[in-house]
Amino acid sequence: MKVNKIHHVAIICSDYIKSKRFYVDILKFSIISETYRAERDSYKLDLQVSDRDTIELFSFPSPPPRPSQPEACGLRHLAFEVDNIEESVEYLISCGIEVEPVRIDSLTGKKFTFFKDPDNLPLEIYEI
Known part of the structure; x- marks a missing residue:
C-alpha cells in the first residue's frame, strides 16, 4: 500500500454554530459544502484549508467530551x-x-x- 497524502481531518464539535464561526470567520477556511443530515440530526461542513487540505466539521447530538489535553493517547x-x-x-x-x-x-x-x-x-x- 502507498499512501499519497492525508485526504482530510475530521473534527466533531459540540456547538455547530460556534465552531463554524471559529473555523470560517476567524481561521478564514472556505466552505466547500454544508449538509444537514436529518436522520442523524447532524451537520457536516466541508472546509478548504489550503489548495490541498480539507477539514470535515461534524456536529452530533451530545458528543462525549475530549478525554484530556494533548498528551492523551490518540x-x-x-x-x-x-x-x-x-x-x-x-x-x-x-x-x-x-x-x-x-x-x-x-x-x-x-x-x-x-x-x-x-x-x-x-x-x-x-x-x-
Whole structure:
C-alpha cells in the first residue's frame, strides 16, 4: 500500500454554530459544502484549508467530551503552517482567542505556539 497524502481531518464539535464561526470567520477556511443530515440530526461542513487540505466539521447530538489535553493517547493536535507567527498570534488575540507564548522548536529552530478551538481541541501554528 502507498499512501499519497492525508485526504482530510475530521473534527466533531459540540456547538455547530460556534465552531463554524471559529473555523470560517476567524481561521478564514472556505466552505466547500454544508449538509444537514436529518436522520442523524447532524451537520457536516466541508472546509478548504489550503489548495490541498480539507477539514470535515461534524456536529452530533451530545458528543462525549475530549478525554484530556494533548498528551492523551490518540491525536495530539492539529498544526497549521503560517508565514509569520507574530502576525498570526496578534490576529488570534484580536479575535479574543487565548494563545500560549511563542516557543522555539528545539529540533528545527522554528517558532510555534498553541491555541484552542471552541471545544478545547489543541491547535498549533508553526512558522515555516
